[in-house]
Amino acid sequence: MFQGLSAFPITPADPDGRVKTDELAGLLERLVVAKVDSIGLLGSTGSYMYLAREERKRAVAAAVAAVKGRTPIIVGAGAMRTDEAVRLAKDAEEAGADGLLLAPVSYTPLRDEEVFRHFAAVAGATGLPLCIYNNPSTTHFTFSDALIARLAAVPGIKAVKNPGLPAAEIGPRHAALRAMVPAEFAIGYSGDWHASACLLAGGVGWYSVIGGLLPEPTLKLARAAAAGDRAEVERIEAAFAPLWDLFKQASSYRIVHAAAKRLGLASGDPPAPLLPPTADEIARIEPALAALRAV
Amino acid sequence: MFQGLSAFPITPADPDGRVKTDELAGLLERLVVAKVDSIGLLGSTGSYMYLAREERKRAVAAAVAAVKGRTPIIVGAGAMRTDEAVRLAKDAEEAGADGLLLAPVSYTPLRDEEVFRHFAAVAGATGLPLCIYNNPSTTHFTFSDALIARLAAVPGIKAVKNPGLPAAEIGPRHAALRAMVPAEFAIGYSGDWHASACLLAGGVGWYSVIGGLLPEPTLKLARAAAAGDRAEVERIEAAFAPLWDLFKQASSYRIVHAAAKRLGLASGDPPAPLLPPTADEIARIEPALAALRAV
Numbered sequence: 001m002f003q004g005l006s007a008f009p010i011t012p013a014d015p016d017g018r019v020k021t022d023e024l025a026g027l028l029e030r031l032v033v034a035k036v037d038s039i040g041l042l043g044s045t046g047s048y049m050y051l052a053r054e055e056r057k058r059a060v061a062a063a064v065a066a067v068k069g070r071t072p073i074i075v076g077a078g079a080m081r082t083d084e085a086v087r088l089a090k091d092a093e094e095a096g097a098d099g100l101l102l103a104p105v106s107y108t109p110l111r112d113e114e115v116f117r118h119f120a121a122v123a124g125a126t127g128l129p130l131c132i133y134n135n136p137s138t139t140h141f142t143f144s145d146a147l148i149a150r151l152a153a154v155p156g157i158k159a160v161k162n163p164g165l166p167a168a169e170i171g172p173r174h175a176a177l178r179a180m181v182p183a184e185f186a187i188g189y190s191g192d193w194h195a196s197a198c199l200l201a202g203g204v205g206w207y208s209v210i211g212g213l214l215p216e217p218t219l220k221l222a223r224a225a226a227a228g229d230r231a232e233v234e235r236i237e238a239a240f241a242p243l244w245d246l247f248k249q250a251s252s253y254r255i256v257h258a259a260a261k262r263l264g265l266a267s268g269d270p271p272a273p274l275l276p277p278t279a280d281e282i283a284r285i286e287p288a289l290a291a292l293r294a295v
Numbered sequence: 296m297f298q299g300l301s302a303f304p305i306t307p308a309d310p311d312g313r314v315k316t317d318e319l320a321g322l323l324e325r326l327v328v329a330k331v332d333s334i335g336l337l338g339s340t341g342s343y344m345y346l347a348r349e350e351r352k353r354a355v356a357a358a359v360a361a362v363k364g365r366t367p368i369i370v371g372a373g374a375m376r377t378d379e380a381v382r383l384a385k386d387a388e389e390a391g392a393d394g395l396l397l398a399p400v401s402y403t404p405l406r407d408e409e410v411f412r413h414f415a416a417v418a419g420a421t422g423l424p425l426c427i428y429n430n431p432s433t434t435h436f437t438f439s440d441a442l443i444a445r446l447a448a449v450p451g452i453k454a455v456k457n458p459g460l461p462a463a464e465i466g467p468r469h470a471a472l473r474a475m476v477p478a479e480f481a482i483g484y485s486g487d488w489h490a491s492a493c494l495l496a497g498g499v500g501w502y503s504v505i506g507g508l509l510p511e512p513t514l515k516l517a518r519a520a521a522a523g524d525r526a527e528v529e530r531i532e533a534a535f536a537p538l539w540d541l542f543k544q545a546s547s548y549r550i551v552h553a554a555a556k557r558l559g560l561a562s563g564d565p566p567a568p569l570l571p572p573t574a575d576e577i578a579r580i581e582p583a584l585a586a587l588r589a590v
Contacts, residue, residue, distance in 0.1 A: 017376065018380070049375055050376055050402070081312065081313070081567065081568075082567035102449070105402070107339070107400070108339065108565075110567055114569055117568060117570070136404060137344045140435050254403075273405060273409040273410065274409060275409050282447075
């Protein structure tokens, strides 16, 4: 389940934080039809930290009903409190999720032992396999390789979603972690603009923001990188370059929300205080999407 | 209200996140009797991001009932969503709070315009004066002086709680902001180990963690610094030094929770995933407290 392209859709919601399950179902159908390897529901792109427990439950139930077992669904269960993360994980399992994604969301910065116990508690709360969500740009906690290796020995913890690194850096970093975890432990990456480099370096999964909106070109890039076809990767990356620039400038979160709206796939905006991109940034979305139509 | 020593107590709670209002009342009585200038309820030290809305409401109601108007109560209203922060601010006002403290809590990193609108929305939601809570170590958002100045022009926004800086840096930084905001806008500081330097540099408020537990020695330090008595500040700072070392190493949050327990003022631990300090750190708490008894 933690291999290949995991596509992370937005979770459309109204200004009060009520999930628009019909729009969500429409986004998910595109992913199923395109044959992504898994769906990453309620990830950072899916606004999990901005949605109440009941809405997260509604989103999972709606996704399970829409996907009908055709594609595995991995659900984000992150929360500030361990008891709340445990409840969210159980909710996801009851609603029919196939796997869990857990980030060490924090306010008071966390220590390694605190993160370890938090993950062990959530992993032990359900029968679902769990992927460690290492996303320092939002959680402000950075996993050491040693902590990932310690967590990889906990029953149920089967994968890590690490932040991607540039081609010049990822090789030795991937190899170092690979040497510390069991062979069956899946090391994947997020950060769309580094993903192909990470797959070429041996990563087995790409947890993708743009894959949740535009699965076809994203799958082409993922398949080319997994096959080690560097010329094809280079060709497709050139088409993605304007979008990556926007992601870096305005965050992928704001850009995919605005792009989904522009494509008529979702009708709302991100939850306040988050705003749509600036007018200048929005003007650059259509050309960036156009560059991908030829891929 | 945003001048002098603002004392931030912990919010005692059981492992399920239910506030222990009797223990909270006991902590608050110490602050009132010691005559701190204000109480900072549900700040970072008061676990606001780990408590549900209903519990935060209960904590404010219990505090208002215990303090009986003897000391102004400033209440933290921070939340990921603007609508939730607005609800929390209204809850606090209805329960009898005297002021608000608002931090730009984030998951997706926030832009300046997003923070501006978030603060304007919360400031406009109640009749209470509001203090900007600038705490990059927990919120991961850093206010520019220009943004603080822009917010200082919003009706209701009356003060900032800035992170403290060492004596060698605070002078010009304080003066630069002072020159950009109205004379009646209060600039205060947090970060206990830098506070006396910040008061000596012209800061008018100290938002203090240790003041919430040990108001007497903290008030002595605050009064000496406000009076510009550098010799007395130096003498008292020497007594605080072992505690500041512990705060820096284990976070003031973990240390004051453990110290409150040791002093018999609270019976619980921080909410999981947060843990008490390590055994080594706990062993250093009693000597650090002993050093303060002679102040």
